[in-house]
Amino acid sequence: MLGKLLKNEFIQTGRSFVPLLGGAILVSGVVTLLSLGDTIGEGQFIAGMLLNMLLIVLGAVIQVVSMVFVLMNINRSLFSNQGYLTFSLPVSSTSNLFSKFITGFVWLLLSAGVAMGVIFVSFQNYRRIFHHAADMMSLMGNEQSASLQDQLSGMVSFASFGDVLRFALIFFIQIFAFLLLIMMAIIFIITISHVRPFSLKPGFWMFAFAILTGALCVNAIKWIGEALPFIVQMRLLKVSFTNINEAATINLSQMFIAAALSVGLFFLTDLLLKKKISLK
Amino acid sequence: MEEISQGYDFPTFPNPLVEIKNLTKSYGSNVVLKNITFQLPRGTIVGLMGPNGSGKTSLMKILTGMINDYSGQVIIDGESIGAHTKAITAWLPDKTYLPQWMSAKQAINYMADFYTNFDKPKALDMLEKFKLKPDMRVKSMSKGMQEKLLLLLTMSRNAEFYVLDEPLGGVDPSGRQFIMDTILNNRPEDSTILLSTHMIYDMERVFDYALMIGDQRVLQYNTVDFFEAAGRDLNQLFQEVFPYVG
Secondary structure (H helix, E strand, C coil): CHHHHHHHHHHHHHHHHHHHHHHHHHHHHHHHHHHCCCCCCHHHHHHHHHHHHHHHHHHHHHHHHHHHHHHHHHHHHHHCCCHHHHHHCCCCHHHHHHHHHHHHHHHHHHHHHHHHHHHHHHHHHHHHHHHHHHHHHHHHCCHHHHHHHHHHHHHHCCCCHHHHHHHHHHHHHHHHHHHHHHHHHHHHHHHHHCCCCHHHCHHHHHHHHHHHHHHHHHHHHHHHHHHCHHHHCCCCCECCCCCCCHHHECCHHHHHHHHHHHHHHHHHHHHHHHHCCECC | CCCCCCCCCCCCCCCCCEEEEEEEEEECCEEEEEEEEEEECCCCEEEEECCCCCCHHHHHHHHHCCECCCEEEEEECCEECCHHHHHHEEEECCCCCCCCCCEHHHHHHHHHHHCCCECHHHHHHHHHHCCCCCCCEHHHCCHHHHHHHHHHHHHCECCCEEEEECCCCCCCHHHHHHHHHHHHHHCCCCCEEEEECCCHHHHCCCCCEEEEEECCEEEEEEEHHHHHHCCCCHHHHHHHHCCCCC
């Protein structure tokens, strides 16, 4: 039954996510095409800079919109009229919850991947644009342009292709556990907001529980990480990059605590779904 | 006319489909059902009646797993509410529950995916009889079409227990006849139907039992024949049990 639940969940959620992620990939492809070319004028330089800046913004927007989609889908499928369909299915509430969790998590992970991909493409486009601009300057051959060329070359070397790729990989591993936690926190917050007495004002309580759960999770990760030295010692991996050493530390202790919190929230939410649901 | 007392021993059955013991459900301080106990037999049609706000829909939601914050015991086919009871219970709520993007055919496939007792050829046949277009999306359907689709999805299941919440609400007389025929012609003979309605006059002929709830408890529950023997039709009984207070 879990397979059928997952299939139908992906069909339903895919209706929102496929256009979103597909659109983002398409836009980054178009911007890359526009950034290609052997020669570059002043207008193209500025346009290229702006378009790729928008691509970075798009990367951030994808993440926010994805979370909103996940939140709306879970709220609608569990606690709107559609909940009548969801809760009457001949499956356990744990299976139901698990399917929603896995589906949301996969989409958030894919969104993070696409967002990082879009930002990565943007960086590469910047590198290409700066290279072209520097080449053009060197062709001009005067002192002023030489100085500008030095500045542009400096910008080009802010991160190599390999650096960006490795940074993306480390970042992706790092956020894996945190996306688990974010996904589970979203489901928990929506569920508890629809339990009496909070269900009388679910919108308000959703907001209040989001702040409360967020604060508790952040502090739990910080405090427990510091209080348990053997876990802190798990901070093993450190990868050196050209300019981004600090950002590239994989904090295993935090990942472990985030995953543990996700499991705790899962069972708490499951308990609420089993004992406290009262659909309107 | 013989007096029918309230609080007599309600009928019990050797192998009931549904057993409810000491069920209490409240919304905050508002107690809707208080300590109610009764059983539903197999293979019968039970009319659930009561004034607005008497807890009919709450009782149905409890039986179908839409509400689980109650106290007491609710057993269907020997099991507490869960995957098994949901597999054998077909539920027709008074609201459209299908996602707006779904087409009629997608809804049928969805049901066929989850319910082993869903008869897909029967559903497709009913779709044609109901003159519903398979590819029409729920959002494009009129209210009447959506209600037909929900009825079709419910009655295409060979369920043991049908829970039908106001299937005749807001429907014209010919529509009521159509709905009743659909229900009666498509239920397996040994199935039990619990049907809530205010259209007592239309339904009296099909009910085997009448269950009246109000004032947080079961006020009357017996066979329609029992009430007729006492000189009441259900309409009269309803007015007697729930006198209108302007």
